[in-house]
Amino acid sequence: MMARLEPRGRPPRWLSPLLTVTAVAVALVIGAIVLALVGGDPVKSYLHIVKAAFGDVGVLSDTLVKATPLILTGLACALAFRMRLWNIGAEGQFLLGAWGASFVILGLGLPEGTPAIILIPAMMLAGALAGAVWGIVPGLLRARLGVNEIITTLMLNYVALAWVQFWVFGPWSEGGFQQTATFPKEAWLPRLTDFGKEIPLFSGLTTHLGMMFALIATAIVWFAVSRTRWGYEMRLIGDNARAARYAGIDIRRYIVVVFAISGALAGLAGMSEVAGSVHRLQDRISPGYGFTAIIIAFLAHLGPWRVVVASILFGALILAGREIQPSGVPAMIQGIILFCLIVADVFTRYRLVIARRAAATT
Amino acid sequence: MIDFTLVLAAGVASGTILLFAAVGEIFAERAGVLNLGVEGMMLMGAVAGFSVAASTGNPWVGVIVAMLAGAALSLIHAVVAIHLRAEQVISGLALTFLGTGLARVLGDGLSKAGAIETLPRITVPLLSQIPVLGPILFREQSILTYVGFVLVPVAWYWIDRTRPGLNLRAVGERPAAADAQGIDVIRVRYAYVIVGGLLAGLAGATITLAISPGWFGDQTVGGRGWIAVGLVIFAQWSPIRAAIGAYLFGAIFRFIIDIQGVKTIFGFENPFQAGRSATFFLEMLPYLFVIVVVIIGSREALRRRVGAPAALGIPYVRGERGA
Numbered sequence: 206m207m208a209r210l211e212p213r214g215r216p217p218r219w220l221s222p223l224l225t226v227t228a229v230a231v232a233l234v235i236g237a238i239v240l241a242l243v244g245g246d247p248v249k250s251y252l253h254i255v256k257a258a259f260g261d262v263g264v265l266s267d268t269l270v271k272a273t274p275l276i277l278t279g280l281a282c283a284l285a286f287r288m289r290l291w292n293i294g295a296e297g298q299f300l301l302g303a304w305g306a307s308f309v310i311l312g313l314g315l316p317e318g319t320p321a322i323i324l325i326p327a328m329m330l331a332g333a334l335a336g337a338v339w340g341i342v343p344g345l346l347r348a349r350l351g352v353n354e355i356i357t358t359l360m361l362n363y364v365a366l367a368w369v370q371f372w373v374f375g376p377w378s379e380g381g382f383q384q385t386a387t388f389p390k391e392a393w394l395p396r397l398t399d400f401g402k403e404i405p406l407f408s409g410l411t412t413h414l415g416m417m418f419a420l421i422a423t424a425i426v427w428f429a430v431s432r433t434r435w436g437y438e439m440r441l442i443g444d445n446a447r448a449a450r451y452a453g454i455d456i457r458r459y460i461v462v463v464f465a466i467s468g469a470l471a472g473l474a475g476m477s478e479v480a481g482s483v484h485r486l487q488d489r490i491s492p493g494y495g496f497t498a499i500i501i502a503f504l505a506h507l508g509p510w511r512v513v514v515a516s517i518l519f520g521a522l523i524l525a526g527r528e529i530q531p532s533g534v535p536a537m538i539q540g541i542i543l544f545c546l547i548v549a550d551v552f553t554r555y556r557l558v559i560a561r562r563a564a565a566t567t
Numbered sequence: 568m569i570d571f572t573l574v575l576a577a578g579v580a581s582g583t584i585l586l587f588a589a590v591g592e593i594f595a596e597r598a599g600v601l602n603l604g605v606e607g608m609m610l611m612g613a614v615a616g617f618s619v620a621a622s623t624g625n626p627w628v629g630v631i632v633a634m635l636a637g638a639a640l641s642l643i644h645a646v647v648a649i650h651l652r653a654e655q656v657i658s659g660l661a662l663t664f665l666g667t668g669l670a671r672v673l674g675d676g677l678s679k680a681g682a683i684e685t686l687p688r689i690t691v692p693l694l695s696q697i698p699v700l701g702p703i704l705f706r707e708q709s710i711l712t713y714v715g716f717v718l719v720p721v722a723w724y725w726i727d728r729t730r731p732g733l734n735l736r737a738v739g740e741r742p743a744a745a746d747a748q749g750i751d752v753i754r755v756r757y758a759y760v761i762v763g764g765l766l767a768g769l770a771g772a773t774i775t776l777a778i779s780p781g782w783f784g785d786q787t788v789g790g791r792g793w794i795a796v797g798l799v800i801f802a803q804w805s806p807i808r809a810a811i812g813a814y815l816f817g818a819i820f821r822f823i824i825d826i827q828g829v830k831t832i833f834g835f836e837n838p839f840q841a842g843r844s845a846t847f848f849l850e851m852l853p854y855l856f857v858i859v860v861v862i863i864g865s866r867e868a869l870r871r872r873v874g875a876p877a878a879l880g881i882p883y884v885r886g887e888r889g890a
Contacts, residue, residue, distance in 0.1 A: 210652070243672055291656050346858075352865045355603065355656065356797040360854040363790050367847040367854075375844025499660060533671025540607075540665030544647065547658055551651040 210555035221553045225504065228549035232542040239541075240534065250529050257528065258521030266397065266410040270482055272513075272520030273412075274299065274491075276419035277474035278498035279505065279512040280426050285467040287430065287507050288443040290460060294343060294358025295471040296495025297365030298336040302472025303479045304369050305335025307486040310388050311377050321391040328392065328476050329418075336472015337465045339365060344464025348457035354464075362495070370488045377486065384487040394481035415477030420513070422470060427509040439463065471495060492523055493536070500543045574821050575703045582810075582817025583715040584773045588795035589802065589809040590722050591766025595641075597726060597804055598759035599739040599878040602644050603659025605767050606792025607666020608637040612771025613787050614670040614677065617780070621680045626776045630686070630711075630769065633776075637768020638761050640666050645760040649753055652882035663792070667785050677782040686710050686777045709777040711769075715810075722806035735759060739876035742883040752883045767792070790854070797857040801864040804876065812860065816853060823849045 237247035258268045278295040285292035306328040309315070315324070339361060346352035370383075377385040394414040401408030430436040442449040442456055449456060474494065479486055497519050504518075505511035519539070526535030588605050595602045615636035620629030640662060647658045688707050695705040704716070726732040737745035738755045746752050774787060781787075794816060802809035826849065827841040838845045868874035 239669070239672070243675075293660070346862065350862060350865055351869055352858075352862050353800060356793070356800065356861050357858050359790075359793050360797065360857045363854040364851045367851045370850075371844050371847035374847065378844075496664070500664070503657060531672045531675030533668045533673075533675070535668070536664060537668025537672050540661055540663075540668050543657070543661035543664055544643065547647055547653045547661060548651060551647075551653050555652075 208557055208559050210551070211558050213554060213556050216553050221506065224549040224553055225506075225546065228545035229504075229542055232538065232545040235541050235545070236534075236538040239537065243531070245531070245534070250534065253529065254521060254525035257525035262406075263409060264524070266412045268517060268520045268524050269412045269416055270520075271524045272516040273415040273419050273481065274474040274478045274494045275497060275501055275516035275519055275523075276513050277415075277422060277477065278471045278494050279501035279516050280419075280422055280509060281467040281470035281474070282498045282502035283505060283507040283509065283512055284426060284430070284470070285463055286502055288439055288459065288463050289446075290344075290347070290463060290467075291355045292340065292343070292358050292464065292467050293355055293499065294339065294361050294495070295467070295474075295498045296491060296493065297358070297362035298339045298468040298471035299475040299478070299491055299495050300362075300365040300369050301339040301468075302332035302336035302475025303486055303490055304365075304372065304475070305331035305333075305472060306476035306479050307372075307377070307385060307388075308335075310392050311385060311486075317389070319391060321393075324392045325394065325480065328480055329473060332472045332476025333469040334472070336475065337469040339472070340464040340466075340468020341461060344461040344468075347464075348460040366488065369486065369490075373486055373488050379485075383489075385485045387485050388480070392480055393484055394477065396481070411482070413477075413481035415474075415481040418473060418477055419516075422473070423509045423513055426470075430509070471498075492527075497523065497539060500539055500546075503543060503546055572699075572702050574825055575818055576706065576708070577821040578816075578818025579704060579814050580708060580712055580817065581778050581820050582814035583709070583712045584770050584778060584791060585795050585798060585813035585816055586715045586719070586810055587766045587770035587773060588792060589798040589813055590718060590806050591763035591770070592796055592799045593722070593726075593802065593804050593806055593809060594735075594759045594766070595763035596799060596879055597735055597739045597876055598756045599742060599876055599881065599883070600645070600648055600756050600760050601655045601659060601880045602641065602648075602662070602760060602763055603656060603796060604640060604644055604662025604666060605763075605795050606788060606790065607663035607670075608640045608764055608767035609666075609771035609774070609788045609792045609795075610670035610785060611640050611666045611673075612637045612768030613775045614674040614771075614782060615768070616772030617680070617683065617775035617782050618673065618677055620776055621677070621683045624684060626684055626686045629776050630772045633772035634765045634768040637766070637771065638764040641760050641764025641767070644764075645757050649756050649760070649882065652884065655880045655882075671784055674782050674784065678784070680782065683776075683780055685780050689713065709773075711773050711777045719806050719810040726806065736876075738883075739878055742878050743885075746883070746885060756883070770795070794853065794857050797861050800868075800875075801860040803864060803868065803874070816856070819853050819856060823852060 240247040240250060257264055259265055278299055281295045281298065282292060309324065309328045309331045343354045343357040343361065346357055347354045373383050373385055379386045396413040397407040397410035430439065438454050439459055442454060442459055446456060478490060483490055501512055501515040501519055504515040522535050522538065588609055592602060592605055612633035616629040616633030619632040620626045644658055644662050647653045648655045687710050689710055690707050691705040695701045726735060734745065734750045734755060737750060738752050742752045771788065775782060798809055798812045801812050826839055827846055829837050831837055839849050
């Protein structure tokens with residue numbers, strides 16, 4: 206007896222979603238086993254995640270708050286990955302976006318009482334721009350000099366963190382703490398709870414306007430990638446760069462543009478996080494959104510709407526996982542999920558053939 | 568003032584960490600398998616080595632277990648990348664996530680473990696008396712630093728001058744031709760991915776058992792696995808160039824620490840004193856330097872028309888691709 210992998214022709218439509226769900230389930234089982242081995246209580250931990258993330262409207266709203274930056278960074282990764290550009294730098298682009306938005310409040314010297322209608326668009330622009338710049342650098346290096354983007358984007362993450370740390374420890378530090386002063390109310394994105402007076406159901410809910418940004422961005426990315434000529438050419442580059450080159454497509458330009466958009470999406474995530482949730486800049490503003498985004502993009506098979514679904518699941522893991530001990534559990538489960546997804550993906554493309562040795566040798 | 572002999576000596580010591588990781592990655596990539604999980608494997612090595620050394624009191628046992636832990640993780644990548652033919656970039660990233668998470672789970676509470684017995688430091692008689700180089704290379708260095716000195720020429724000789732090394736290069740450049748020659752491509756790839764894991768685990772143990780003992784969560788490795796991956800590109804997949812790069816980076820890391828203790832530079836007040844916010848610009852340096860170094864490596868690769876092994880990142884399936 207021996208086992209081989211044979212390419213499938215066209216897999217049935219139900220196969221890929223089924224394998225994806227199976228992969229996540231298997232990952233959770235493996236995670237539980239590891240957790241039990243190191244002396245944890247997996248059943249309690251998992252029940253806790255479900256209850257602390259979906260238990261009632263309040264925590265569900267908190268889950269959506271965590272999902273918001275994940276959707277935007279997840280889109281950033283999914284878009285770049287579609288062209289087989291490995292942008293591992295969403296984390297740094299997120300941080301730069303958060304910094305850019307904060308710069309509007311703390312660095313421009315706008316008069317006190319500047320209305321939200323000016324502040325919030327300015328912060329969005331600054332955040333997206335800062336993120337885009339952080340994406341364009343590796344994009345240009347890759348397009349012009351052939352420099353491996355995995356390394357550059359990763360290194361820029363560390364540079365971005367040090368950059369933010371410089372500002373929050375130095376010029377913008379509030380009383381020596383590692384954070385800035387709280388932003389004025391005009392710079393806060395409206396939250397559901399702000400409408401609590403009119404709609405009692407909303408009182409206490411922290412979901413903010415960033416969720417709308419995320420959903421609108423999802424719609425735009427979906428339309429651009431699957432319904433426009435631009436998206437068609439981009440996908441062609443991703444699927445077969447050589448064919449795209451023969452078709453006369455300017456691949457270098459696409460690389461820079463896709464990196465810029467990818468960075469801008471991640472930057473907008475950073476803006477949405479400081480303006481919608483944290484209301485100040487801190488160095489520990491991200492629990493690794495930009496890295497989780499990589500797994501989300503992969504779990505979603507790079508589909509924009511599926512990024513939203515995956516982000517809510519991972520938002521739950523991040524939200525509820527904060528209280529689970531030991532603290533590395535959510536990160537470990539994320540790694541296991543990604544491995545199981547990779548294996549599931551293999552079985553979407555190949556079928557496992559178990560044959561008798563005699564039949565297999567030709 | 569900064570004693571540059573000490574900076575360079577300490578640079579050689581902490582460069583050893585990068586050296587092991589980079590040489591390990593060179594072996595794997597020379598066989599055609601890209602393993603981006605170095606950071607995760609180093610963290611597993613670091614935590615396994617430290618906790619075993621803390622509980623047994625014997626750092627050597629820690630080193631062995633650290634190497635095995637790195638190898639165990641690399642085996643996952645080997646199965647997924649070689650047998651299952653998955654995208655190696657994603658699999659390597661998954662390995663880093665897994666290694667980081669697992670190391671944090673296993674390292675829970677280890678930060679309070681206190682002092683452990685570290686590996687011995689040795690001053691080599693005679694050699695340490697050589698002017699300039701002696702005190703830098705051979706005085707009070709950890710025994711692992713000397714292992715690094717030996718590893719570099721051995722790795723170079725193995726890859727460039729031996730029969731198994733020739734097979735290794737064949738598998739990485741033209742796997743179909745290697746297969747036709749009767750070389751077991753799959754087995755060679757497995758072997759060198761595992762060698763990469765062993766060395767990454769050793770690199771992790773070098774941190775926690777020799778250079779800067781202690782467990783500080785994922786900050787213990789702090790991106791040095793990724794720096795090692797960048798170094799491989801700069802090194803053009805040559806162990807000797809990797810060694811030069813590793814020691815250089817080690818010196819930079821050390822210089823960043825030392826300059827923070829200096830009051831004045833050329834008569835001006837030092838803006839980078841410990842506690843000042845400007846020190847964060849110093850912290851950017853190694854990472855910016857990696858970018859510069861990778862640009863240099865890429866330019867050179869374009870100019871000299873050499874570069875990554877031709878089959879790097881491509882799974883081998885007999886008869887599928889005529890590479």
